[in-house]
Amino acid sequence: MGTVAPNSNDLSSTDKENGVVQYPEELDAGALFVLKSRGSWLHCGYHLTTSIVGPVIFSFPFALALLGWVPGVLITALQGLVTFYSYNLLSVVLDHHAQLGKRQRRFRDMARDILGPRWGKYFVGPLQFAICYGAVIGCILLGGQSLKFIYLLYNQSGKMQLYQFILIFGAVPLFLAQIPSFHSLRHINLASLLLCLAYSACVTAGSIHIGNSRNAPKKDYSIQGSEENRILGAINGISIIATTYGCGIIPEIQIYLQPTNELFEKWFANPKMDQFSARNVMPRLVFRSLSVVIAATLAAMIPFFGDIMALFGAFGVIPLDFILPMVFYNLTFKPSKRGLVFWGNTLIAVASSALVAIGAVASVRQIVLDAKTYSLFANM
Numbered sequence: 001m002g003t004v005a006p007n008s009n010d011l012s013s014t015d016k017e018n019g020v021v022q023y024p025e026e027l028d029a030g031a032l033f034v035l036k037s038r039g040s041w042l043h044c045g046y047h048l049t050t051s052i053v054g055p056v057i058f059s060f061p062f063a064l065a066l067l068g069w070v071p072g073v074l075i076t077a078l079q080g081l082v083t084f085y086s087y088n089l090l091s092v093v094l095d096h097h098a099q100l101g102k103r104q105r106r107f108r109d110m111a112r113d114i115l116g117p118r119w120g121k122y123f124v125g126p127l128q129f130a131i132c133y134g135a136v137i138g139c140i141l142l143g144g145q146s147l148k149f150i151y152l153l154y155n156q157s158g159k160m161q162l163y164q165f166i167l168i169f170g171a172v173p174l175f176l177a178q179i180p181s182f183h184s185l186r187h188i189n190l191a192s193l194l195l196c197l198a199y200s201a202c203v204t205a206g207s208i209h210i211g212n213s214r215n216a217p218k219k220d221y222s223i224q225g226s227e228e229n230r231i232l233g234a235i236n237g238i239s240i241i242a243t244t245y246g247c248g249i250i251p252e253i254q255i256y257l258q259p260t261n262e263l264f265e266k267w268f269a270n271p272k273m274d275q276f277s278a279r280n281v282m283p284r285l286v287f288r289s290l291s292v293v294i295a296a297t298l299a300a301m302i303p304f305f306g307d308i309m310a311l312f313g314a315f316g317v318i319p320l321d322f323i324l325p326m327v328f329y330n331l332t333f334k335p336s337k338r339g340l341v342f343w344g345n346t347l348i349a350v351a352s353s354a355l356v357a358i359g360a361v362a363s364v365r366q367i368v369l370d371a372k373t374y375s376l377f378a379n380m
Contacts (some may be wrong), residue, residue, distance in 0.1 A: 030266035031105055032256060033275045034181050041185045050189040058142055059240050066237035067221050076241055078148060083245040086325035093328045114328050127316045129257045134312030136173060136257055141299040143169035161379045163300035170296030177288040180259045232362040239314040239359040299378045307367045314359030322352035
């Protein structure tokens with residue numbers, strides 16, 4: 001993968017007569033080093049699957065508890081269908097631009113080309129950062145909580161605090177952050193996929209066993225709390241489920257810090273030097289490590305995993321997953337305003353926009369309530 005400067009012989013005689021001059025496209029270290037297009041369809045399959053069944057799926061029980069069984073299953077199925085539809089719209093738009101000779105590697109590239117340059121830089125970029133950073137914070141928090149649970153199983157009187165386990169687990173993403181490109185994660189993602197499948201099988205089998213045992217706890221699927229709390233909690237549940245589906249959104253996967261790492265490479269790396277030269281390795285080591293250290297600190301300070309997923313689902317994933325794909329398609333192909341496609345896309349975008357506003361209020365409210373109950377670095 002490289003960039004070749006055009007030769008003057010590549011210009012047509014008409015272009016030369018008109019004074020047209022072609023300049024080589026500026027080398028982008030982020031695209032060259034991080035966004036390598038070397039994987040197969042199989043790699044793509046378990047990248048996408050792992051991104052969806054990653055840490056955010058562990059908040060699914062929390063989401064279903066807020067929604068209830070029937071609404072929870074229906075919302076999950078509905079969001080799955082809408083996500084499938086939005087992915088297809090994105091694929092059609094990407095293919096259209098590729099046929100015009102402009103391949104869009106990043107989500108913000110689509111926003112820049114379709115909506116304008118400021119949309120990619122000041123809207124999509126910050127949303128992607130929020131999603132990616134939220135996923136890293138949630139992953140570190142979940143890992144720390146899991147370590148603490150294992151610790152207490154073997155030492156019920158143990159004195160170690162949650163923040164200590166969070167900092168210990170933070171060493172894992174700190175190491176993974178140094179892996180240079182998304183393609184380099186393919187074997188780790190395959191292992192993660194197998195572990196997620198094993199986890200799902202164990203949870204399912206364990207739930208069935210406990211539910212059918214003689215000492216099974218009383219089954220109570222009712223939603224507790226006042227009517228206000230139940231309504232806002234249900235909205236939080238919808239936002240959490242949206243976060244799960246949105247992590248695998250194309251053209252680039254969101255659950256890792258890859259979009260952020262790509263920006264780091266673009267800003268601080270030299271594309272004309274080797275990817276593993278000291279000139280490029282040192283900035284990568286410093287800035288990627290710093291981003292993970294800050295994420296681990298935030299996870300230790302605000303250990304509200306479900307609330308964090310709801311917040312980033314409302315602010316980040318819903319716009320990228322349920323609004324922008326519809327807008328991109330309508331602006332690119334301009335379907336008839338009398339047709340079902342235009343109004344279907346518009347309805348999804350408008351309804352999702354309303355959900356963003358309500359979900360943002362609900363998730364921030366829940367974080368404020370939890371903050372009143374738990375102090376910073378709480379040992380939950």
